[in-house]
Each structure stands twice: as C-alpha cells, then as structure tokens.
Amino acid sequence: MKKVILLFLLYFSSSLWGQSRDVTEYVDSMIGNSDSRWMQFPGPAMPFGMVKLSPDNQGNVWRGGYEYKINQIIGFSHIHSWTMGGLLTMPVTGPLKIKPGEENEPDSGYRSRINHKNEKASLSYYSVLLDDYNIKAELTSTTRTGFQRYTFPKSDSSRILFDLENGSEYPYEVRWASISKVSDYEIEGFSTQSSYDEPTNLLNDYTVYFVARVDKPMKSFGTWVNGYVDTTSSICWGRHDIGAFMNFDTEEGEIIQLKTAISYVSIEQARKNLEVESGGFGWNFDAVRKYAVNEWRKILSTIEIEGGTEEDKRKFYTNLYRSYCSRTIFSDVDGQYVDMYERTQQLKDPASPIYGCDAFWNTFWNLNQLWALATPDIMNKWVESLLEYYRVGGWLPNGPPGVEYCDIMGAQHEIPLMVSAYQKGIRNYDVDKAYEAVKKTLTTQGTALSSGGIVGNRHLDVYLNLNSATLL
Known part of the structure; x- marks a missing residue:
C-alpha cells in the first residue's frame, strides 16, 4: 500500500511540475534550422x-545563414534580417587567416569544424565548441x-x-x-553596404x-583590406573585403569576453546603445x-495552452518565439534612426520604435491576428511605425528592408x-x-521615389481601367 501511495505521489508531483514548467524552457531555437x-x-x-547574433x-545563397547539415561554422554575425547582413566575429588560434574558406576545403580559411553534440541552443543562449x-x-x-564568452586553450596566437x-x-x-583601434580594450568602425537580389x-x-x-587588453591589433594585412597601423579604410583582428596570449581555459553594439545612425549611437543596454550588467x-x-x-x-504532449508545447512556444524575433527594430535606444532618404530622424517616443525587415505579405493569415490578440501594445507600435514611414517618406511601406521602400510581393499588405488593429480597438x-x-x-x-524603391501600386492604372471596362 505504501508503495502504491508513493508511486501516486511521484506521478502527481510530476504532473504538477509538467503543468507549471516555465514557458521559456520550451523554446528550442535549433528547430527549423535546415533548408x-x-x-x-x-x-x-x-x-x-x-x-540577431548567430x-x-x-x-x-537563397537559404543562407545557418544550415544544420553543414558541420562547420564560419563565425557569428550580428545581422540576420531580410536583405541585410554584417559584422561577423570569430575566435581563432594559430596562423592568421583572413578568408572564411570553402565548405569543401575547411582548412583553406578561418572556419571551424563542429560536432552537433557539443552545440547547445536555448532561449537567449547559444554555445558551441569550435573543434579546429x-x-x-x-x-x-x-x-x-x-555578448560573447570565449574559453580559449593555452596559446600565444589567440x-x-x-x-x-x-x-x-x-x-x-x-x-x-x-575599422580603428580606440584603446587596448576597444575598437570601432562602420560599413556602408548595398544589397542586391x-x-x-x-x-x-x-x-x-x-x-x-x-574584458582583457589585446596584445596587438591588425587589419586587412583586400588581402593586404597591416599590423602597424591602428586604423584602416577600404571597400569590399575588410576586417580586423585582436591578438592575445591565453592560458588553458582562459575566458575572454566580447561586447558589441551596432547602430544605423553613427558610431556614437552604437556606443550609446552599448552603454544603455549592456553597461549596467558589467x-x-x-x-x-x-x-x-x-x-x-x-x-x-501571454498564451497558455492545455493538453497536448511536451513535444507539442515545444513546437508551439518555439513558433511563438519565432513570430517575435524575425522582424527587426531599426531605431536606437534614444529613438534616433536613419530614414529612406538617409536622414537622421528622432522618434517622439523611443519606446515605440521603428520596425522593419521582411514584407507583410501573408501576415493577414497569422501575424496580424497573433500580435493584435496576444500583444496589442506591440501591434499598436507596428501601426505607429508604419505611420512614421508615411510622415517622413509620404508613403506606407510595402516591405521595408532597413528603413527603405521596397516593392515586393504585389499589393499593399501593410x-x-x-x-x-483598428477593428480590434487598437487605436492609440x-x-x-x-x-x-x-x-x-x-x-x-x-x-518610383528619388530615395529608391517603388511605392504604392504601380499597376493601379491598369486595374482601374480594367475595372471601369468591366462596369461598362
């Protein structure tokens, strides 16, 4: 009898634990990382x-970024937004290599082989052992x-x-x-880029x-521009292939931490983003x-689910997570951003940021309802962001990569x-x-606008003429 009661209590406590499990524990950001x-x-x-550090x-390639079936890593880039990329970091040891190399010849560059058994990904965390x-x-x-934390081996070429x-x-x-060296602890820079499909x-x-x-002073600093390596200057300028490296001596198991911040406005704004968002954490x-x-x-x-298996919950909350991290904020902590005419603008309310990234086509089947019902405050910010585009550019954006107008997926899905939002009473x-x-x-x-891109429906005249003919 005691054994039965014990088993019942174990089962009951296990069921309670399963029901009260923190929703953040269900997010598995490794789901969906192939093709x-x-x-x-x-x-x-x-x-x-x-x-979006990853x-x-x-x-x-069309499905670029990270492919689970490739057992290598080039590095960790900061921007994973539609039509945009940039600022890749990579910890290494050994002879200097300034090219990532080819997948079929991993030793031709600084990329590293990995074993997925030594790779972990959960909400707001990723880790991997770089085997090379x-x-x-x-x-x-x-x-x-x-924020990156690297654990190095003993080396005089880290x-x-x-x-x-x-x-x-x-x-x-x-x-x-x-790219320029500011001190033994800090570098800064910029990259002006154009993307094409x-x-x-x-x-x-x-x-x-x-x-x-x-968090450790670098032993030395160097740069490269289109294959030319310079270890004597504290600054470099150029176009196309450009990069820099910090050199260290490390002991076995020594940790070096790296903080980075970006802005689309200025270096000073990037530093402000770093101080405001990360400074308090040391x-x-x-x-x-x-x-x-x-x-x-x-x-x-904001969403509680009942029934289903633990696997179902893992899929649900991971998809919910994806619904809020694939789009992008393009304004800084103080509300500054660069508009479609490359002018610096100031938002009245920095807490209501300028959003962008992928087009809005097909969001009327999923994201519109989700954002409005689960997070109406965020839905309101989306509308306010779209109106900011209209205030400064004169048109609503169809698919805003960065803060640009882009004619993508015909019709005006914004x-x-x-x-x-309006129909659900979201009207602030x-x-x-x-x-x-x-x-x-x-x-x-x-x-077409002088700022670049096409706005509105470029086939509106055709539609109206055909519609008028049909009515006649």
Missing part, C-alpha cells in the same frame, strides 16, 4: 532585436548589443577576428568601410556602425542572459495589418492620419 531562411537562426535574439556556415581551435563560444544578447564582408541570403557589397536590382542601402569591447554574461529570458517570458506567457495613434495614409496608398498611382 530555412536567413532570418531563422539558432542564436540569441530579443523580441524584434536589432542584433552562427553562420553558408552565405550568398578547441575554443568554446557562448552567445547571448540584448536588443541592440551582443585572436578575435572581425570581418565586415560575410555572406548573407542576398549578396551585399561593402562600398566603404573603416539581382546584379542590377538594388534592394537596400545602409551603413552599419559598431563598437566592440573586450561583464556578467549570465545576468544578460537572465534578463533576456525574463523579457521573453513577458511575451511567451494595410490589412493596420485595419486589423493618429487614426485620421492612418486613414489618410491608407486612402492615398490605395487610390494614388504607384511610382
């Missing part, structure tokens, strides 16, 4: 994070900053690489860039500014990770998102301005 898109990645990201092992260097790399992030020209789903060209079809122009800081990697998990809990816990924005923007977009002939 997937560039914005689907195993690394850490905050909701709509500007920084391992890459392929690029300049015996370096353990761990990643976490805030909205606009990355280094951290910074590569500004790395692969992405849509190839981009580094048109002008610079075809050799002559420009999708996006943008400049990525960055600041990178380590060099406490685990505190940053804990903070990120707590922020995600606020969103994931309008169903705005209408969905200028409703009259929203109506004005919607009416203009639906009734004014689409055209």
